[in-house]
Amino acid sequence: MSEIADKVKKIVVEHLGVEESKVTPEASFIDDLGADSLDTVELVMAFEEAFNVEIPEDAAEKIATVKDAIDYIEAQKAA
């Protein structure tokens, strides 16, 4: 697993208070990890802060799973 994926996972565990084993790439923040809409806003902010990236609102709306987050951040970092 990449360094970015590792860090994303850690942030999700911390912010949503879920077991690490549940944070699979396919896991949906809302459907599988118990997040509500405000939790996801806060998660995106935490990603922005941790990776020093800007995630505009329309992009944030498309980040529904752990993998979506990792892919988006990796793409930003590669650019």
Place this chain on the structure above:
Amino acid sequence: MLQSAASDLGRRRVVVTGMGMVTPLGLGTENVWKRLVAGESGIDRIHAFDPSELAAHIGGEVPDGPTAEGKLTISDWIPVKDQKKMDRFIQLGMIAAIEAVEDSGWKPESEEDRCATGVQIGSGIGGLQTIYDASITVYEGRAKRLSPFFIPSALGNLVSGNVSIRYGFKGPNHSAVTACATGVHAIGDAARTIMFGDADVMVAGGAEATVCKLGIAGFCSARALSTGFNDRPKQASRPWDRDRDGFVMGEGAGIVVLEEYEHAKKRGAKIYGEVIGYGMSGDAYHITAPAEGHDGAYRAMFAAVRSAGITPGDIGYVNAHGTSTMADDLELSAVERLFGDDGRKVAMSSTKSAIGHLLGAAGAVEAMFSMLAIRDGVVPPTLNLDNPSRESIIDRVPHQAQERKVNIALSNSFGFGGTNASVIVRGV
């Protein structure tokens, strides 16, 4: 004055079937009550922040420590991930509400019962520390980093909201915000919500957490806090004493479960007492100072007595607002005026001498103390009342608790803005 108004007799009766308390004397109603009656004080130098640059260095903070010892370990009550969504006043309110609801044994299963169960928990100020922290974030140019939980963490009615969500209570969801009168208004208004048939059960009370730098600094600027006893914290709150020099800020929450009498009886609930009277008034005088003779206090007490359908002589104990400020003697005058010669038979104490002034939670905690005084036949003391600034025929229970049979008790709370509220309770 509405001398001719009818009393509330003939209405639905409202009893207390659950209690929860978080105060500077610890967690748990029985634990706090036992320590209060023993004459202990919860006032100390402030731990939450370094107070040395402020005039007041002392406060009543809820003591940290193991839950089993009646101390505060927030994670035992509220999951870490939810704590950031709740200012401390909400956390303290939730803990007291959990105790009260579980103590009552009321677990509505049907939709109908859930809709007949409401919440009315207020706060004098709301999430002050949360607002302070968020202001700094914005000031530092990080407005876009403001937590999405800032607003729901700061809002004054969010103990009511969170309690309803936790337990599925779908009845009236309300929240009083009347500064230091909040707790009494919450209980009185919630009782009337039941009397009018809008609910059968109401979880009611107040919560406050303003022993923070902004809170202490603000009340210091208003010249309201004690500043002369920083080296002797436990002597600082001294209602009616000639050396008193301001109130001591406390934090905490007091929550009761109010229930329609037949509803409580039918399910075999334990009943602490009955809310029989409630009175309110406004001073229309000054934003922080009470009017001469504390006429507003007199009118609130008078209205409560009238609504209870009793005479002042029926009252055996008064839990005074008694903040340890100049206003103490004004309240005393109003109480003397209310009781007349019957003042010789009544005991009045200020439990703020032990726990400080819990602002929006004060009235709720003190109404509960009044009910426990009736239950146990003991009235709690006024600590540090060494030399009353003036004499009175009213026994103000200096230093030590007194065994005393009390059938009916009155509790007063007055707030900035000139808002006054009194509630009367009796044993059942």
